Amino acid sequence: MPKLGVNVDHVATLRQARRELDPDPVVAAKICEKAGADSIVAHLREDRRHINDEDIRRLRKAVTTRLNLEMSLNKEIVAIAALIKPDEATLVPEKRAEITTEGGLDVVSHFNRIARAVETLQKKDIAVSLFIDPVKKQIKRAQESGATVIELHTGRYDLASTRIARNRELAKIKDMTRYARGLGLIVNAGHGLKYHNTRAIARIPGIKELNIGHSIISRAVFVGLEAAVKEMVKIIKK
Ligand code: PXP
Numbered sequence: 001m002p003k004l005g006v007n008v009d010h011v012a013t014l015r016q017a018r019r020e021l022d023p024d025p026v027v028a029a030k031i032c033e034k035a036g037a038d039s040i041v042a043h044l045r046e047d048r049r050h051i052n053d054e055d056i057r058r059l060r061k062a063v064t065t066r067l068n069l070e071m072s073l074n075k076e077i078v079a080i081a082a083l084i085k086p087d088e089a090t091l092v093p094e095k096r097a098e099i100t101t102e103g104g105l106d107v108v109s110h111f112n113r114i115a116r117a118v119e120t121l122q123k124k125d126i127a128v129s130l131f132i133d134p135v136k137k138q139i140k141r142a143q144e145s146g147a148t149v150i151e152l153h154t155g156r157y158d159l160a161s162t163r164i165a166r167n168r169e170l171a172k173i174k175d176m177t178r179y180a181r182g183l184g185l186i187v188n189a190g191h192g193l194k195y196h197n198t199r200a201i202a203r204i205p206g207i208k209e210l211n212i213g214h215s216i217i218s219r220a221v222f223v224g225l226e227a228a229v230k231e232m233v234k235i236i237k238k
Contacts, residue, residue, distance in 0.1 A: 001236065002207045004036070004039075004236055005040055005041045006032040007024040007028050007190075007214075017208060026059055032229050033047070033065050033172055039066040039088075040068070041064065042070065043101075052102065057084060067087050069081055069088070069089050070146045071089055073117050078120055078121065080186070082120060082121060086225050090131070090151055092187055094211060103133060107138050111145060114130065115144075123208075127148060127149055129151050132151070133156075139183065148185065151188040151189060157197070170204075174204050185236065188210070193210060193212045198232065199235050216228050
């Protein structure tokens with residue numbers, strides 16, 4: 001049964017709509033943990049559009065499960081991560097104009113830079129995960145970079161508009177999970193997972209953790225955060 005990592009970025013998005021103090025992503029993280037989240041995920045973007053440096057410092061102190069810091073390869077961000085020492089760092093591609101992370105990290109094209117960041121972070125005892133598309137050559141290079149964890153991008157599965165396309169994406173994720181596990185990698189998955197499409201991913205053998213943000217925070221607006229997390233835990237674990 002996979003674990004659930006809840007991404008609290010969009011609690012901070014709501015706070016930034018007014019640039020005041022509420023809602024606090026740290027309070028949200030504690031509610032998520034109480035409701036059954038196995039880890040807390042937050043993305044310190046270069047433009048600090050939602051989570052900021054102080055949030056990460058406070059999350060580091062408050063989170064008692066595991067803190068997974070999503071981050072780009074930017075030198076300044078890598079230095080912050082090395083200082084704050086999250087339990088895990090997930091390296092993602094980042095473009096300023098994007099609304100959310102688009103596509104996985106291209107480990108094939110940026111191998112040296114990625115391998116250097118992996119080494120810097122691992123020296124600080126931070127487990128490093130690479131967020132990549134479910135593509136064989138990316139997985140192989142991820143393993144060669146020294147990373148011990150990958151997160152397979154489920155965005156294409158989420159966006160598939162027909163049953164045939166969705167099943168094709170699902171099969172890809174299933175096959176690539178098996179391939180990566182064969183290489184000794186820990187496999188997580190995430191992006192675009194919702195209450196209606198998570199179960200099929202959770203059933204894939206070998207996936208350790210699902211990282212989910214937007215759908216849970218959106219649902220929380222209507223039912224409360226604790227209930228929203230519990231509903232997702234139930235989908236994943238039962
Ligand atoms: N995993 C990674 C690596 C991400 O970049 C994101 C988005 O921040 C997520 C998971 C969560 O995606 P969503 O908000 O669509 O659930």
